Amino acid sequence: MATLTYVYADQTAVLGPLATFAEPHSYDLCEEHAQRMSAPRGWEVLRLAPDPHSTAPSSDDLLALADAVREAARPVPRQESDGQAVEVGRRGHLRVLRSLDQ
Numbered sequence: 001m002a003t004l005t006y007v008y009a010d011q012t013a014v015l016g017p018l019a020t021f022a023e024p025h026s027y028d029l030c031e032e033h034a035q036r037m038s039a040p041r042g043w044e045v046l047r048l049a050p051d052p053h054s055t056a057p058s059s060d061d062l063l064a065l066a067d068a069v070r071e072a073a074r075p076v077p078r079q080e081s082d083g084q085a086v087e088v089g090r091r092g093h094l095r096v097l098r099s100l101d102q
Contacts, residue, residue: 002034003027013039016048 003019005026006012015034019026029037039045089096 001031002029004029004034004037011040011043012046013037013043014046014048016046017050 001018002015003017003026005014005016005019005023007014008025015029015037018028037045084101085097085099087095088098
């Protein structure tokens, strides 16, 4: 994947690593189209090679992933709603309640 950016004032097309945010005059391309891309006649094409160290997951990415897994695995504490039922399960925004009268 690559991001193509046109710089109209300089008549330049820049093909570089996939951008992390949207920008006017920028287009994300698959690998095949990035390799075959050509610019209008008279334009210059700059192909920027990605930094191999920036494409690997960083320690920040790995820590964020580990924190998300820990949060998802944390058990949901059972809560009493109004003294008549207790939460026994949860799926998304839905709760399963069991009556205390049984």
